[in-house]
Amino acid sequence: MNFKPAAVNAASEKGFAMSQMQNVERQLREMILGLEIGPGEKLTERWIEGRFGASRTPVRAALLRLETEGLVGRDGRGWTVSPINLAELEQIAVYREAVEVAALRLTCMHADGNAIDVIEAMLDSCDENTAREEWHRVGMDFHIELARLSGNEFLFKAVRDAMTRLSRARWLEVRDEAALGRAWAEHRAILAATRLGDADEAARRLSTHIVGSRDRLVTSLANDRRGLRARGFAVVAA
Amino acid sequence: MNFKPAAVNAASEKGFAMSQMQNVERQLREMILGLEIGPGEKLTERWIEGRFGASRTPVRAALLRLETEGLVGRDGRGWTVSPINLAELEQIAVYREAVEVAALRLTCMHADGNAIDVIEAMLDSCDENTAREEWHRVGMDFHIELARLSGNEFLFKAVRDAMTRLSRARWLEVRDEAALGRAWAEHRAILAATRLGDADEAARRLSTHIVGSRDRLVTSLANDRRGLRARGFAVVAA
DNA sequence: GATACCGGTTTGGTATCCCAAAATGGTATC
């Protein structure tokens, strides 16, 4: 029987036909990033199949794609949601710094005021009434969109990929209002230097921002490991 | 019928059990990188299925993986071997420079003489009697292994991925003996600076090497576009 | 109580079948 109950409706989003594979991939990614499925949890193709009303063929394809994003991994024969790995987070920070700084330097060489205005507007859209989740999302998009301005597809994808991998950890981070404010100030300073085309200054500020961000993140997670463990989240030490 | 004729034998390489997916992926990658299937050529799942004696399920899985490597891409509904894209090659050079330099700087901070000896021995293994194909392979492995020494998995994978994407283009490049000698000299100079832990010097030489390499590559391919076209290879302009 | 063993169950890997959409090729029309 080729009857697909609910998934096919969810698929047609604004009349946009989506393949089952894309559906499963998107929904599963959201569940993983939204921590609806905890880091370290086991996944079976059959569970996913039942959960999303798709057969194993698209499920399998989606898993293969998510594997390349580092969101799921193989555990022997089966599938596992990737645990939070502190050592990996530190390595990603180094990687991020390399690609983001390179992208930013490129951008500074042909800074486009309008494009920078758009990014600044993103930052402005967050105020004290904004949900924590939104701050989180905008904080990542800032880096991603900034990298996009470089015009280099590879640097852009590298940054986007790195942010995706950091996403869950950053969501788990206990962040106070002050830290968020500091981050936003740093974002604005980076933008300002970029607008002026001052590559060295922008690069320096971005590096500092990334390193500080990494330190706060790793410290927070290391301190809260007990709490995370209690929620059933696998956390691998640095 | 679940009978698998020859593929299963090729699979057990030194008693090493390999899944059909891995088999198809590896063989197809080799055919693409070895230009046995030309850039721009159309692929059908059914052709691959028949060619390697595997069913469509592992074939599709392999294609999905190769897609993330950039070796195949989607052309509407079907699959295509990625064409040689000059603009992309230039972007990859920028990307490479960012990640390779970052990796090299890390390596310089904890330079391991023995590890560097191993890489130098790789270079030494090439002489006037060495096949062109071997020079080609060692030239890539030099960069990959050097990146591995950084200890950063992400930088390493980024370099490996970049070299894979450059591989076919470099193989197509018309390279004279002199250019090869110059490249090897640059490799040795980079190693020497790295051995001394002179990060700035090593980084400078690596940057120069990459930029020079890019220029020669793009120029060569642009000049030879007619010849490549004649061989049935799709080449997209910068 | 710990452990080794065994049979049933689950699960990923694979082959195969069906379908709708897209490509193809031949034909009639202008």
Next chain:
DNA sequence: GATACCATTTTGGGATACCAAACCGGTATC
């Protein structure tokens, strides 16, 4: 000769059936 049109074939997307290996629970043995 070019073009629009229709029948046929091909092809990728998806669903399902089957298998071998891994997993699990219970039992017997020490």
